[in-house]
Amino acid sequence: MGFMTIDGKKVEFTNEKNVLSVIRKAGIDIPTLCYHSELSTFGACRLCTVEDDRGKTFASCSEVPRDGMVIYTNTGRLRKYRKLILELLLASHCRDCTTCRDSGECKLQDLAHKLGVREVRFNNYKEEHEIDYSSPSIVRDPNKCILCGCCVRACEELQGVGVLGFAHRGTEALVIPAFDKKIAETECVNCGQCRVVCPTGAITIHSNRSQVWDALSDKNVRVVAQIAPSVRVAVGEHFGLPKGENAMGRIVAALRMMGFDEIYDTNFSADLTIMEESAEFLDRLKNGGTLPLFTSCCPAWVSFITNEYKDFIPNLSTCRSPQGMMSAVIKEYFRNPENAKGKKTVVVSIMPCTAKKAEAVRPNSVTKGERDTDYVITTTELIRMIKEYGLDLSKLEPEMCDMPFGFGSGGGAIFGVTGGVTEAVLRRLAPDQAKETMQTIAQCGVRGDEGIREFSVQYEGREVKICVVSGLANARIVMDRLKNGEVHYDMIEVMACKRGCVMGGGQPVGAGDRTKAARTKGIYNVDNSTIIKKCDLNPLIQDLYGGLLKGKEHELLHNEFY
Numbered sequence: 001m002g003f004m005t006i007d008g009k010k011v012e013f014t015n016e017k018n019v020l021s022v023i024r025k026a027g028i029d030i031p032t033l034c035y036h037s038e039l040s041t042f043g044a045c046r047l048c049t050v051e052d053d054r055g056k057t058f059a060s061c062s063e064v065p066r067d068g069m070v071i072y073t074n075t076g077r078l079r080k081y082r083k084l085i086l087e088l089l090l091a092s093h094c095r096d097c098t099t100c101r102d103s104g105e106c107k108l109q110d111l112a113h114k115l116g117v118r119e120v121r122f123n124n125y126k127e128e129h130e131i132d133y134s135s136p137s138i139v140r141d142p143n144k145c146i147l148c149g150c151c152v153r154a155c156e157e158l159q160g161v162g163v164l165g166f167a168h169r170g171t172e173a174l175v176i177p178a179f180d181k182k183i184a185e186t187e188c189v190n191c192g193q194c195r196v197v198c199p200t201g202a203i204t205i206h207s208n209r210s211q212v213w214d215a216l217s218d219k220n221v222r223v224v225a226q227i228a229p230s231v232r233v234a235v236g237e238h239f240g241l242p243k244g245e246n247a248m249g250r251i252v253a254a255l256r257m258m259g260f261d262e263i264y265d266t267n268f269s270a271d272l273t274i275m276e277e278s279a280e281f282l283d284r285l286k287n288g289g290t291l292p293l294f295t296s297c298c299p300a301w302v303s304f305i306t307n308e309y310k311d312f313i314p315n316l317s318t319c320r321s322p323q324g325m326m327s328a329v330i331k332e333y334f335r336n337p338e339n340a341k342g343k344k345t346v347v348v349s350i351m352p353c354t355a356k357k358a359e360a361v362r363p364n365s366v367t368k369g370e371r372d373t374d375y376v377i378t379t380t381e382l383i384r385m386i387k388e389y390g391l392d393l394s395k396l397e398p399e400m401c402d403m404p405f406g407f408g409s410g411g412g413a414i415f416g417v418t419g420g421v422t423e424a425v426l427r428r429l430a431p432d433q434a435k436e437t438m439q440t441i442a443q444c445g446v447r448g449d450e451g452i453r454e455f456s457v458q459y460e461g462r463e464v465k466i467c468v469v470s471g472l473a474n475a476r477i478v479m480d481r482l483k484n485g486e487v488h489y490d491m492i493e494v495m496a497c498k499r500g501c502v503m504g505g506g507q508p509v510g511a512g513d514r515t516k517a518a519r520t521k522g523i524y525n526v527d528n529s530t531i532i533k534k535c536d537l538n539p540l541i542q543d544l545y546g547g548l549l550k551g552k553e554h555e556l557l558h559n560e561f562y
Helices: 019-025 076-091 107-114 150-158 193-197 209-217 229-233 248-258 266-287 299-308 310-315 322-333 355-360 379-389 410-416 420-429 435-446 472-483 513-528 539-546 553-557
Strands: 002-006 009-013 049-052 057-059 070-072 138-140 164-167 174-177 203-205 221-227 262-265 344-351 375-378 452-459 462-470 491-495
Touching: 002 019, 009 019, 049 076, 057 076, 076 107, 150 164, 150 193, 150 472, 193 203, 209 221, 209 344, 209 375, 209 379, 221 248, 221 266, 221 322, 229 248, 229 266, 229 379, 229 410, 229 513, 248 262, 248 379, 262 266, 262 322, 266 322, 266 410, 266 420, 266 539, 266 553, 299 310, 299 355, 299 472, 310 472, 322 344, 322 355, 322 553, 344 355, 344 379, 355 375, 375 379, 410 420, 410 513, 420 435, 420 491, 435 452, 452 472, 462 472, 472 491
Parallel strands: 002 070, 221 262, 221 344, 344 375, 462 491
Antiparallel strands: 002 009, 049 057, 049 070, 138 203, 164 174, 452 462
16 A cells, blocks of 8 residues: 555555556546556557656556655646647548547547647648448448557457557558458457447447338338347436446337337347257256357357367357347247238347347348348447437336237346356256245356356256356467366356446447446346246246247257357
């Protein structure tokens, strides 16, 4: 423990890794563009530069705090310095802000306003580069890149994929995939974490909003929405609701006003996923099948395995993701002329995940020659559509989803957090849903923020070894250990994004520790308020197996990843 003096105020510090963290602890929101607490320190933008009592200036993000330091954060010298940095960045930056995909949400734009940059005295001599639209999930615009390196570090350090890097030097420097390939030609898994950390419009979501608006305007089309668990705990904060509050009812009300014909809950198909995945797990466990069983709900994780660990493809569960199952079931339901009523059905999936866009166009996301999910829009796109329509979510009265796919168990809800799929499987295998039983499962090691969690449970006298992973860099560690025979598991759950879908690549950006914790708590609150905890006790699931699904379980709910 030590003390620093910051702008005349004595501030205590303990284990903060840099002076910047101590400054922010003191309540001073010092500007940064290249700094993220979960990434390595890069020190590229220099906006966090501060001054000490001897007149020395230094980047606070890369300075270790020392007892007795005297720091000034907003001297006249520093204000001029920061404005000049922003002016130079803007000089070599595309300034078509009114038409930028990130207009209104751009950190560079926000800081220019905040620090009073009203003119740019320098000309832009940078060569204009082609925009990369090749990915179904993200769009890369090199003309808006400020070389902060955040995307490079996120791809390498958080995801262990490393498809982005620096090329050339000086004024010719660029952030590009190796050999200047299109992003779709690389081993990009479409997770969108590069987009989450990008402070400008250089990496944005590949939006499908216009296609969805067109479908809503077509009177011959029935537009059906499904809403993922994590969406409901991330939308409200943009409309003044408390962080992590369950806004599902208000989302349903907004979608109805916007013209959606049917609105279903992906929690329902998460229950379906657990019904099928737990059955597959038990079959492999008891009959000598390929183990460990890998969950297959996260499309970025599936891409990671199929790209880099092809020998382990047989370990992937054959279950479709909840998105895939729900879309296939919806399309099958409306193939019945009595339900279709002469209209074409378009399924719109509302997800926290950019990789779901890639999943929707995979060759195996098709049933009877028809694509299961027509369009995927992310939470961020949903927020923009609500605003485009002129709605204030906070003022809408909550409404319920439609039947017959409008209700899921608590086990379906917790799919949105790391460990949620595994916990739902363990609930399915439990003999009852008594409070004590659910608490025992929750406390077995399945919950937590750690990137790698290993634990064992007993099932019918056998020890079942489980590993729960979030973040693909952590997944690589586990996979390499598994490949080398260093570890043994019966089941491995992986979510590509740290903390799970609540922090997916399509969620609103700028989420700090409080927001991350609030979203996770919000998911567990949904579970706590749901009377049915186990998927097999959901009466709608039982009805589906006895009706629409009968004899079609494999066709609609499973696929292969070869």
